[in-house]
Structure formats: structure tokens, C-alpha cells
Amino acid sequence: MLVLAATPIGNLGDASRRLVEVLASAAVIAAEDTRVAQRLLAGLQVETHARLVVVNEHTERARIGELLAAAREGEVVLVTDAGMPTVSDPGFALVRAAVDAGVPVTAVPGASAVLTALALSGLPTDRFVFEGFPPRKPGERRRFLETLAAEPRTTVLFESPNRTAALLDAMVAVFGPDRQVVVARELTKRYEEVVRGTVAEVAAWAAGGVRGEVVVVLAGVPPVAADADDALAAVLALVAAGTKLKDATAEVAARTGLSRKALYDAALAARASGPGIPPPPAR
Numbered sequence: 001m002l003v004l005a006a007t008p009i010g011n012l013g014d015a016s017r018r019l020v021e022v023l024a025s026a027a028v029i030a031a032e033d034t035r036v037a038q039r040l041l042a043g044l045q046v047e048t049h050a051r052l053v054v055v056n057e058h059t060e061r062a063r064i065g066e067l068l069a070a071a072r073e074g075e076v077v078l079v080t081d082a083g084m085p086t087v088s089d090p091g092f093a094l095v096r097a098a099v100d101a102g103v104p105v106t107a108v109p110g111a112s113a114v115l116t117a118l119a120l121s122g123l124p125t126d127r128f129v130f131e132g133f134p135p136r137k138p139g140e141r142r143r144f145l146e147t148l149a150a151e152p153r154t155t156v157l158f159e160s161p162n163r164t165a166a167l168l169d170a171m172v173a174v175f176g177p178d179r180q181v182v183v184a185r186e187l188t189k190r191y192e193e194v195v196r197g198t199v200a201e202v203a204a205w206a207a208g209g210v211r212g213e214v215v216v217v218l219a220g221v222p223p224v225a226a227d228a229d230d231a232l233a234a235v236l237a238l239v240a241a242g243t244k245l246k247d248a249t250a251e252v253a254a255r256t257g258l259s260r261k262a263l264y265d266a267a268l269a270a271r272a273s274g275p276g277i278p279p280p281p282a283r
Helices: 017-025 034-043 060-073 092-101 113-121 138-146 161-175 199-206 228-240 245-256 260-273
Strands: 002-005 028-031 051-054 076-079 105-108 128-130 154-159 180-185 193-198 214-218
Touching (some): 002 060, 017 076, 017 105, 028 034, 028 060, 113 214, 138 161, 161 180, 161 199, 228 245, 228 260, 245 260
Parallel strands (some): 002 076, 028 051, 128 154
Antiparallel strands (some): 154 214, 180 214
8 A cells, every 4th residue: 555644844743643653564665855754753753664765856756666566565655854745745646656556545644734824824715726836937937926816716835935025026016915915934833923914015024034934825816796787798799799699698607607697688688679789690
């Protein structure tokens, strides 16, 4: 079996009893960094005879065959430096290969920087999206943020402390100064800090320098109440440009959240009362 084991993101006290048990019984521990894994084992006072192998972005694919063979004979436990494997960390290629090969895969749940920051943010948690690390280059980062300009869900990002200020400045440029954002740093550690405010306010805070592990939580765009008259006008404009009435009402309904049937009926009524909509083609 392949076991994906979540490890503490800062506080060793967050390690579960089950994590200790699977580490102690593992035949192989596949670790992002074996030195970090050895410190974890020592900190948790785990005695193990497991063989430690390095599985990181450079070695993961080359190790797949070896690890799947080991998982058919005993338990292979995959750990990363912190949090759940595969979440912006190594492990996805190994899990995909195990699934394809019919090797059982399970997980030991535990600390997650994504969920911890989301819960602490004070922003809506009913719908959210995780986008990992933004691009490093300014132009690519701006284009990435532009894809989130109309995102209604809360967005969770990871970022390097050295690039956090630049990310927030780019958010001000793309979103304007007033969108809500939260920066959570050093979660579960001694100097944990959660900074909440508008992107302009938090960007001003970050300008002084940011240290530690960083998670950025961005508020979604609040829904705007759609105006039925404006929506009907949009349908008429699409039809005037050559779009079929059925397609035009579907597009505007999807964009505004208004009833597709209500828009269609209103458009038919508008056609009956004036020349705004051409009649359907003769059959």
C-alpha cells in the first residue's frame, strides 16, 4: 500500500497518533528531504527500520517503479517537508502511477496550510479554489491575476515571502485597492501572524518585508444583482449582431444568473411590440 502522510506544518504537537504509527511500521519512507524526515522522526520519538529514499521534483519519476514494487510488498509512506503530499508538493506522479497500476493508496490526514489559512481568514469558506504558487515573472503573474478578476470564490495561494509584496502590489494594479485579502504567515508556529484588510492596506504592510511561510487568501468578487432591463438589452444586442435568440438568452442568463426562460419570453414580447428582434427564419 502507498500511504500519503500529512506532516505538521510547524507545530509538532499537531502530529496524530496514526502518523506516528504508520511511520513506525513503514517498510519504506519516501521523503521530499530525508534530513527533514529524520528530524521529524526524532521529534516524534519514532523508532523505525524503514528505508528512507528521496522523492522530490527531481527524483520522483525515476523512483516510481522502485516504490510501486515496494508498495506491493509492504507499506510505503510518502511524506513531504510539511503538510499533505501532492498539494504543491511532490507525490502526484507517484499517486497517478499507483492508481493506474492497481496499487492501493490511502492517506493519513493532518495539518494543511491551505485549510488552516482559509479557516483563519474570515473570508467565505463555502466555496473556494486553491491556485498554488503564482508565476514568478511580473508579466505572467499579472496575466494570472487577471484570470481571477471575476472569480466569485475565495482563492487560496502559496507565495514566497520574498515575492509577497510584489504579488500584493500586482493585486492592487489588477483588482484595484479595495478587494479584501488576508496574508497568513508562520501558521501554527511561535510567530504566527494573520494580516487582514484591503489589498492596498495589506500591500502597504508587506512593503516593510515579509518573513516565514506565507499563504495568501483572496476574497471572491461579490455577486452583482442583475438588472432585468439591462439583461434584455444585452439579449437584443446579441441577436442584432447575428446570434440566435435561444443562444443569446442562454449566454446572458449564464452571465447574470437570471432565468433563461424569463429572458426568452421577454425577448419574444419585445419582438412582438417592435422591430428589435428579427423573426426566426422560415422553415
